Amino acid sequence: MKLDFGKYRGIIVSVALFLLLDASVLLMNFYISFEISEDAVGVNLAGRQRMLSQRMMKSLLDLDAADSVEQRQLAMAELSQTVALFDNTLRAFASGGETLSAEGHGVMLGAVNSPAGRQALEEAKTLWLPFLQRLDPLIDRHSLGGDASYAARLHNAVAYGRANNLTLLRLMNALTVDLENVAASKAKRLRLIQTVGISLAVLNFFIIMFHFLRQLRESDSKIELARQETREILDTVNEGLFLLDRDQHIGSQYSHALLNILGQRELEGVAFAELLDGIVSDRDRNTAAGFIKLLFDPRKKQKLIGDLNPLRQVEVHIPQPDGSFANKHLSFGFSRVVIDGEIVHVLVTVQDISRQIKLADELEAAKVQGEEQLELLSTILQSNGDLLRHFLSNSFASFQKINGLLKQPAKTHQQYIDKANQIFALIHNYKGEAAALELHRFARQAHQFEELLDGLRRSAELSGNDFLGLVVHLNKLIAQTETIQGLVEKLGTLGLSGTSQVASSSATYAYPHWSLFAEQVAERQGKEVELLCSGFNDVPLPKTMEAALNTLTVQLIRNAISHGIETPEQRRLAQKPPRGEVDVRLLARADGSIQLSVEDDGDGIDRQAVIDTAVDRGLIDGAAAESLDSKAIMNLIFHPQLSTRSEVDEDAGRGVGMHAIREVVRELGGRVTIQSRRGRGTRFQLFFPAEINAVKSAA
Amino acid sequence: MLKMMIVDDSNIIRSKICRAHDSERFDVVAIACDGAEALRMFHECRPDVVTMDLTMPNVDGLECIAKLARIDPEVLILVVSALSDQATGIEALENGASGFLLKPFSEEQLREALDELTEHLYD
Structure with missing residues (x-):
């Protein structure tokens, strides 16, 4: 592993240096102290040599003056001990070796190296060796004390001792002083080393501190700078x-x-x-x-x-x-x-992103509006002018009726509900016609209007105020319908729209339009359908009937596709061709009456579903439902609040369709019948009596 | 080569994943139409990677993911689903899936998602 101390390297090196310095000072201290303590022993022993030289002389003189054998023996013993100790110690000082301490232990002495010491030793040796030569025979033969030669040897030794004793003392003193000087100089050196060591340590400390503080300051300022930059970014950024x-x-x-x-x-x-x-x-x-x-x-x-x-x-x-x-x-x-x-x-x-969203919404709205206007224009250009005019006149008539209804005073909840139902029926017709003319924007608007009305119909308590919101919606519809009226008039004067090609036989217009309408409804519902039309060209219709018949046919076609025809998947399962058929026929009878039939090959009416829904909506009670006959069940279908489809969309589902159809038919003096077989299909037939036709057409 | 299992009740999606995946890196060892089938096949083939639909008959995707993750905590599950509800997607990941691919997806998006899912296995 490689050690990486990074920014702490400097400080670690400094501390290591500091420790090394301390260790070496300590080591020197130990070594020199050890030497000094050895020197102290030397000084001590050198001092003893001084004393020994004098004791030796004293023992010698004692020996000389001894009167008794006892005294002589005593002096001799001291002399022999002193001489041995002196001689031994002197040798140890001269060339290193062991001697006895004052306590009688063996001590090692190093050879004296200092020039003064050596010189003193040399001189002492020169004096001592002849002295020792004189002393040795004396000591060896002390037991023989008393003979003449002994006295002569003693005399000789005493004479030599007297002559050199002081010199020897001086030399030993010189040695002692020299050894003391050596020790003193070592102590001085030790102090010097300690002083230098401490000074270096202090210096090192200051270097470390200075360096470290500078580093700290630098990194602090870097951090501060970074923090400042971060702050600036965070204060400025838009997110x-x-x-x-x-x-x-x-x-x-x-x-x-x-x-x-x-x-x-x-x-x-x-x-x-x-x-x-x-x-x-x-x-x-x-x-x-x-x-x-x-x-x-x-x-x-x-x-x-x-x-x-x-x-x-x-x-x-x-x-x-x-x-x-x-x-x-x-x-x-x-x-x-x-x-x-x-x-x-x-x-x-x-x-x-509110701005972006708003912009995107505006763009989308502009796009939709552009598309709608284009759609509107192309619809107007493509469509039959008469049909458009019918639509417009029907619409304005409906709006007028709605206006009238809105102004009509109502008191009870039921009256309000009735009012809402009537308006609903009118708007639903408008929606159907708009859809048939592919004026989808109008159909959607009408659908929203319906939803509002539907909300009203479901409220538990209604008052006049609840209808105020409808006025705004109605005005919007009126304004839009006026726009289209304006467009139609302008295009008419330019000779561009279908208005210029008004067919002499007004009935022929219907087929292609209805087919297209049927296809569109089918597509929205994920279904496939074929629309068959017949009889419209053969039956001459009064003008007033034409518009009404258009409305009714459109509603019935839509109902057939929405409620009757199944999805291709369901049809396959029922072993039917995937494409459903809606057959629309107009028949003029011999008696002058007119019959419109719209028949589909769809799933037929689910009577139980009709009953269940009616019970569910509170239109009949459960007990009454049990006893309903087929006709009564079919009658439920014309109730303004019945629809068996669970989803409500632009095409169908509010159940007002049949109610509205019956209202229109009744207005024309006709009647409606329904025949339906489960799984096989449904046929709606509308009968209009001849005399009413005649009256209406005459009017 | 990583063993892959495709779990989806839509034939179209199944064949799209079969067609689009990088066949040099993945080997489709099992194709299941619902959760129950996926669990059975998982025991047999022990795939490394699973693409999983969430709404399926029998055992649904959420439950299936939890079970697969219990059997093999290392298995990499990519949820492939049309997002109507992000909370369900998150639950799927909490149950043990590692990634989420939104339907509809392009072949390129599927390949990238599978690369991303298994990227750590190739380092």
């Missing part, structure tokens, strides 16, 4: 930026824009769920928490979960200081922050 930890709390650093976007003051440490609380739906908030949790799971692939972000585009309601709410569209982005292979945070970006 909301912040980090979430594993507990989904917001970190201490976030962009200023975030506060503006979310209308908050302080976000540090706030839980993300708390931030979202009240500004997005609870569902989105919970989903977001689950999504962020996934981001912290390293097993989930970040690139493969982006589609699960519930806040990628979200509408929020930001509370304002004045208590109102600002609606914005925000886009939240989430990305993992990975450090050393571990997901430590999730970076969240928040963008206010």
Whole structure:
């Protein structure tokens, strides 16, 4: 492993140096102290030599003066001991060796090296050796004391001793002084080394401190600079930026824009769920928490979960200081922050995309409007002018009726309900005709109007105020219908629209139009259908009948496709050809009456479903339902509030269709019959008596 | 070569995945039409990678993912679903799936998703 101390290298080297210095000073200290303690022994022993030289002389003189054998023996013993000790120690000083300490232990002495010491020793040796030569025979033969030669030897030794004793003392003193000097100089050296060591250590300390402080200051200023830059970025960036930890709390650093976007003051440490609380739906908030949790799971692939972000585009309601709410569209982005292979945070970006959304919506609206206008124009250009005129005159008549109905006073809930039902029937007709002419925008508008009415019909309590909203809607419809009227008139004067090619036989117009209408209804419902028409060219119709018949046929075709014809899948299962058929016939009878029949080969009317729905809607009660005969059941179909289809759409489903049809037929003095076989199909027949025709046409 | 299992009740999606995957890296060892079948086949073939629809008859995708992950915690499951509800997608990932591919997808998107799903196996 390679050691990498990085920015701490300097300080580590300095500390190591410091320790090394300390260790070497300590080592020197030990060594020199040891030497000094050895020198002390030397000084001590050198001092003893001084004393020994004098004791030796004293023993010698004692020996000389001894009167008794006892005294002589005593002096001799001291002399022999002193001489041996002196001689031994002197040799040890001269060339190193062992001698006895004052306590009688053996001590090692190193040879004296100093020039003064050596010189003293040399001189002492020169004096001592002849002295020793004189002393040795004396000591060896002390037992023989008393003979003449002994006295002579003693005398000789005493004479030599007297002559040299002081010199020997001086030399031993010189040795002692020299050894003391050596020890003193070593102590001085030790102090010097210690002083130098301490000074170096102090110097080192200052270097370390200076260096370290400078480094600290530098890194501090770098950090400060980085923090400043981060701050500038966070203050300036337009997006909301912040980090979430594993507990989904917001970190201490976030962009200023975030506060503006979310209308908050302080976000540090706030839980993300708390931030979202009240500004997005609870569902989105919970989903977001689950999504962020996934981001912290390293097993989930970040690139493969982006589609699960519930806040990628979200509408929020930001509370304002004045208590109102600002609606914005925000886009939240989430990305993992990975450090050393571990997901430590999730970076969240928040963008206010309200402008983009608004722009996109406007573009879409403009596109739709453009398409609709084009559609309208092409419809007008392609369609038969008469049909359009019928539509327009019918529409304006209906609007007038609706206006009248809206003004009519009502008191009871039932009266209001009736009012709503009547308006509904009129609008439903309008919707049917608009759809037949492919004026889908009008059909959609009418559909929205119907939904409003439907809401009213279902309310438990109704008052006049509830109808006020309808006026706005009605005016919109009127304005639109006037637009088309204007267009038709202009195109008419330009000779562009179908108005210029008014067919002499007005009945022929219908087929292609109805076929197209049938196809479109079928397509919207995911069905396939073939429309067969016959008899329209053969029956001369009065003008007034023409418009009514158009309305009725359109409604019946639509009903047949919406309610009767099954989807290709269902038809295959029922072993029918996938394409359903709707057969529309107009018959003039010999008596002058007219018969319109619209027959489909669909699934037929589900009587039980009709009963169930009627019971469900409270139109009849359950007990009465049991005893209904076939005719009574069919009669239910004409009830204004019955529809057996569960979904309501542009084409059918509110059940008012049959009610409206019967109203129109009755107005013309006719009647309606229904024949239906389950699984085989349904036939609607409308009969118009001749005399009424005649009256109407004459009118 | 990684062993792959395709689980989807739509024939169109099944054949699209069969057609689109990188056959040099993946070997389709099993094709199941519902969750129950997927569980049975999983025991037999032990695939490394599973593409999984969420709405299926019998055992649905969510339950199937949880069961597969219990049998083999290492298995890589890519949820392939039309998103009507993000919460369900998240639940699928909580149950043990590793990625999510939104229907409809292009062949290129499927290949990229499978690469991303298995990328750590090729490092």
